[in-house]
Amino acid sequence: MMRAPWRIHCPVNQLRGQLKHSWLENQVRDQRPATVINRRADKTWDRAILEIFPREIDRCRKLLKEMVEGFSPRQLVSQLMPLRQLTAEDRQQIEAAVHTIYLERTGIEALVPELDKAIAALESELTQLQEAWKTGDDEMLTAVWENFQKTATPLLSLLGELPKGVALP
């Protein structure tokens, strides 16, 4: 892998960053149970738990679906201005070669089933959380929230293993 000090933007990386940082770190990992209980009492998190968290699960699935192609350097070949002077046929050859090398060297396809499993586990735990949010007492909400955080940990970790931009294999 080329160990470049720059990042090359791609939409799936922005999605990855938002899920990892804005959701799983800021809204899940860093929220203590006492804070969550307060959020329920003052009703400031009703929308987050009941609407936004399920939406974030959907966005995880979108990432899952798009990530192998989304981090591939294949997309760069048609974008890079210096390569535009090559023939279309040459560019296609380069695209095919770098994509194959990317798959081999990143092993990104192997992360797909792991990520799928982590998302499903968190979705299941979210159902418990929503029930506790609506009907459980503080003690129950605390326990469920801690489970939710624990279940989110593998997903957070997997998102951290993904490339941070277009991969340069």
Next chain:
Amino acid sequence: MNLWFFDHRADSGLTKFLEGRKSELWIQLRFPPDEDGILESCIVAGDVIIAHGQDWELYAKNNPMVHVVRITVDGTGVEPTSRDPQNYHASPTPWSIIDNQLKAPRLQQLLEQIEKKEVEKINWTLLAPSPFPEYLVSAYLLQLAKQRERPGLESVALPEGFWQQALEEFKAQRTVIMLKRNLLDENLSIGDWMPDDFLIQLGIPDLPKEGLSLDKGLKEVGQLFAAIEKTAL
């Protein structure tokens, strides 16, 4: 002066306000939230950062090189919510109150500078494509593809003047500052895809014939980066 605006979620009222003026501004960089290390390589003394909420907490307040303008919703410099110092992420911030944000005197002054084009550059986070050294990446991908011995590619050459353009791009992007961190390839040695004359232009006349790679020793690579930095800055 470079003006940086940090809003990693790109959802603040200020983002929306400035976005309307985007076409007038010099837009350069994107920094997803967990890539703040790159920021340290690019911000220079005298730059101004506009940030609020956790962007201010995480990226701006402890940077000794910059003037920091902390935007708050009421313009007083005090966050409206009672923040838990151990858990400041918990405070919800009503980003949408843009009118009040704009009452902050220093921010207002900056916005006036922008309107008058007194600000040289705006580095827009999360809203603009990142620059990266396209010439270097192009050369790298071509070389990588050639390794696969795909029919026809062996005769494909980079256009004339390519490496001179790469040099100009290097300087324009301040890539050299970032390069000192790491530009190593575990599969292709630098000499494989950066020609000698390009490196000579950067002030490195004695590149070993076989090039430099990670396993050839970090000392040599350190000297390479030091030479690049000395020459190009």
